[in-house]
Amino acid sequence: MQTRPQLDITLCAPRGFCAGVDRAIQIVELALEKYGAPVYVRHAIVHNKYVVDGLRDKGAVFVEELDEIPDGDAPVVFSAHGVPKSVPAGAKARNMFFLDATCPLVSKVHIEANRHHAEGREIILIGHAGHVEVIGTMGQLPEGAVTLVETVADAEAFEPRDPEKIAFVTQTTLSVDDTSEIVAALRRRFPAITLPHKEDICYATTNRQEAVKAVAPNVDALVVVGAPESSNSVRLVEVAQRSGCDNAVLVERADKIDWSRFEGISTLGITAGASAPDALVDEVIEAFAQRFDIKVTASGQQREHITFNLPRELRQPQAATPGA
Structure with missing residues (x-):
């Protein structure tokens, strides 16, 4: 055998x-x-x-x-x-x-954009053209109030109406490193630019990218479980490749794995985008278990203790306090 x-x-x-x-x-x-x-x-x-x-x-x-x-x-x-x-x-x-x-973290960006507009600032949105989040954020304000900047070259080419009255916001699912380069270019060119009150890239995007940076240099290959339409999942592949794992791939689910990418490997990292359920990660691990004798260990912080309230219409009514 x-x-x-x-x-x-x-x-x-x-x-x-x-x-x-x-x-x-x-x-x-x-x-x-x-x-x-x-x-x-x-x-x-x-x-x-x-x-x-x-x-x-x-x-x-x-x-x-x-x-x-x-x-x-x-x-x-x-x-x-x-x-x-x-x-x-x-x-x-x-x-x-x-x-x-x-x-709610996307809504926070919408609120910021509206506030900047109300205070007379021209707004730069750092993000990816055509992404639904970008369409939603740009659609908070009248046509022409927001300029989309996708790259450092875009930041270098941007000419504001008044360099003293500009602000930037960002899509929540960007590469932290790419975005910091774009922000650096904007701040160098426009020292008076108004920054987000708090980082717009969401905690989940940042945490998942940091976790990948820690694992990628130490594995032969890395799988990101996620959909090709998912911005944060695609960014995780890029982060892994930049962090030293050239063989980083996006896998939608186990039946989409290209096994030729994993011949001869002895170490593998697995992560998942913020919209990929645990069931798909388990499915991918099981697929590898069919072909390899696997040993699984975890790296990094296990839990994020963040929850957001549901809309009022869907919240369960609180039970009356006995004797009240």
């Missing part, structure tokens, strides 16, 4: 679901429980096909625009990535009942 090669797997921690993703999924599930199917969801609630398919099986109906939703009283949920102001305005105009699953 042929013996399987030994493989030491290091699980990066933290990995997988963040508080904003967890909240968004809960909103859809609780809306289905409370109001029954269908519950309409504008855009994929989070960027993960497994999660979306699971919610669809329970009665969620995914649409890209509100005009795909028939008139009626079925709830509509806005995705975790946030939406332009025109979307809730359109929902109100049709008397739709909607629940906003925008991650």
Whole structure:
């Protein structure tokens, strides 16, 4: 009998679901429980096909625009990535009942952008063109109020109306290192630029990138479990490659693994993007266990103690205190 090669797997921690993703999924599930199917969801609630398919099986109906939703009283949920102001305005105009699953850390960026605009500043948004979060943030303000900057070259080319009256905000799921280079260029060119009150890149993105940086130099290959549409998952692959693991790949789920990438390896790192559930990580580990004699160890901080409140409409009423 042929013996399987030994493989030491290091699980990066933290990995997988963040508080904003967890909240968004809960909103859809609780809306289905409370109001029954269908519950309409504008855009994929989070960027993960497994999660979306699971919610669809329970009665969620995914649409890209509100005009795909028939008139009626079925709830509509806005995705975790946030939406332009025109979307809730359109929902109100049709008397739709909607629940906003925008991650509170994305909402924080929206609030900052509105405040800068109200105070007369021109706004730079550091982010990726076409990403739904960027569309939502730019859609908070009138056309022309926000300029998208994607690269250091964009930052060098940007010409403000008044260099004394500019501010920047960022997409929450960017590479920390890339963003710091862009910010450095902006601060060098425009010393008066107003910075975010607190870092816009979210805690989950930062923590997952730091965990990958610690593991990547010490493994032959690294798997990021996540969807190709997921910005934070794609960034994790880039971070791993820059940190010394050239053989870093994005894997949507176990049946998508290209096994030719893992021939002859003896050490492997595994992490997951913030919208990838633990079930998919377990599935990937099991797939490696079919081909290798695996030993799994964890690296890094295991738990993130952050939770976000659910919308008021979905919170359980508190039980009355006995004797009150």
